[in-house]
Amino acid sequence: MFENMEMPDKKLLEDIQKIQSLEIIPSILDLVCRSTGMRFAAVARVTEKQWIACVVKDDIEFGLKAGGELQIETTICNDIRSTGEPVVIDHVREDERFKNHHTPRIYGFQSYISMPIILKDGTFFGTLCAIDPLPIPLSDMNAATMFALYADLISFHLYSQEQRAQQNQLLESTRFQLQQSQNNLRQYSHISRHTLQEPLRKLQLFSGMLEQDMNLPPNHKAVTIAGKINILAAEFSTMINDLTDFSDFEQKTDEFQLVDLDTVLKAVLNRLRFKIAAKEALVHRSTLTILPAIPQQISQLFYHVLDNALTFTNPLVPVEINVYGCDVTAEELAAYTHLTDKDNYYKVCIEDNGIGFDRGHSSQIFDLFARLNTKEQYAGIGMGLSQARKIIEHHNGFIIVDSETGKGTRFCLVFPKTLPQ
Structure with a gap:
């Protein structure tokens, strides 16, 4: 009677295994038996063609095992599958509906309860x-309510x-995509640092040989063109290197540590000392705090923003740069709705009196190779602020920009x- 009539298909086997993997099921069966006094309980997977026991508690030697x-056609569960309604029988012999039913006669029970399990x-x-x-x-003890709760x-x-x-499938897919992406980035990094650089070199x-050709006069057209080619090739080489550095950023695994921002700032200003001297710039700074960060990246961040301030200067006024740190205000945090605790944030402000820009370009300046001015006016390829934004986002921070043309x-x-x- 309890032998397999038909091999379950793959989906049905997966459903049975899902139930069997739930550690709570044996506890539920034990609880329903203790609460009702019944001595056999089971969770069954029921389809149009099959009734299969997933997990069983048998204290009456009924003989049905898990997987049996x-x-x-011999089960009441078949009717429950059709109606979606539970069945509760206190005493088969006294139940008008089931006293002549074939199921109690076949399996020899007098009390019975079955609750449909409806998925979400x-x-x-x-x-x-x-x-x-x-x-x-069972009716007197309101067993149907208890079974309904357990079924739910x-x-x-x-x-x-x-x-x-x-979620695990999505995570695995994401992990695979990340590995593929990292693999592609490694290949790109190698190609850009070696294969693409070779023809540029x-x-x-x-073009350098042509520029230095002693047989051509200095003002010869070929010498002028060769000079321009040389400049463009050098610029293109720099762009490739900077773009590669930008792409490689995500591959870095440097760990956060407590960083003295004041020490980093002093080191960056020392790196920029020749540009500061060339611009005759006056740099005012106040003492900064200590924060958890990645030192090398913070150094890059300060360098890019300060270098930007020293690049886009106003030739009509003495260059002044002011660097200071303070806590963030509630108004500044208001634009970032997912951030609520203003006391958990600290800002380093770098102000300049350079040429500024229209506020409508505040987001554009962080785009790769973005330029608001021609390269004839101001040097650079437009990568510094893109790197700066990527670094600050990696630190779970953000940049607030305020500018006005000429101010x-x-x-x-x-x-x-x-x-x-």
């Missing part, structure tokens, strides 16, 4: 059921299990005071 199957998407999964050879007053709990755990499986070599620019670099999660 009943002929679907509304589909019927199977039943939580219990039987006993003796009559038990099973449905919830199946749903949670499905969600975890989907040769181009510079040959200078203020960049506020906002950092969390705690380590990023």
Whole structure:
């Protein structure tokens, strides 16, 4: 009677394994037996063609094991699958509906309860059921309510299990895509640093040879063109290197540590001392704080923003740059709705009295190779601020920009005071 009538298909086997993997199921079966006094309980997967026991508690030697199957036509669960309604029988012999029913006669029980397990998407999964050879007053003890709660709990755990499986699949897919992306970036990095640079080096070599050709006068057209080719090749080489550095940024695994921003700032100003001297710039600074950060990246961040301030200067006024740190205001944090604790943020502001720009370009200046001015007016290829934004975002911070044409620019670099999660 309990032999397999038909091999379950792959989907059905997966459903059975899902139930069997839920650690809570044996506890539920034990609880329903203790609460009702019934001595056999099971969770069954029920379809149009099959009734299969997923997990069983058998204290009456009924003989049905986990994975065992009943002929679907012999079960009351088949009716429950059609109606979606539970069945509760206190005493078969006294029940007008079931006293002549074939199921109690076949399996020899007098009390019976079966509750449909409906999945969160509304589909019927199977039943939580219990039987006993003796009559038990299930209606008096309101057993249907208890079984309904347990059936809903099973449905919830199946749903949670499905969600975890989907999340794991998504995570695995994301991990694979990340590996592919990292692989592609490594290939790109090698190509850009070696393969693409080689023809540029040769181009510079040959154009340099042409520039230095003693048989051509200095003002010869070929010498002028060769000079321009040399400059463009050098610029293109720089662009490739900077773009490669930008792409390689995500591959770095430097760890956060407590960083004295004041020490980093002093070192960056020392790196820029020749440009500061050439611009005759006056740099005012106040003492900065200590924050969790990646030292090398903070050094790059300060360098890019300060270099930007020293590049886009106003030739009509003495160059002045002011660097200071302070806490973030609630108004400044208001634009970032996911951030609520203003006391957890610190900002480093770098103000200049340079040429500034229209506020409408505040987001454009962070784009790769973005230029608001011609390269004849101001040197550079437009990568510095892109790198700056990437670094600050890697630190779970952001940049506030305030500028006005002809009146200078203020960049506020906002950092969390705690380590990023």
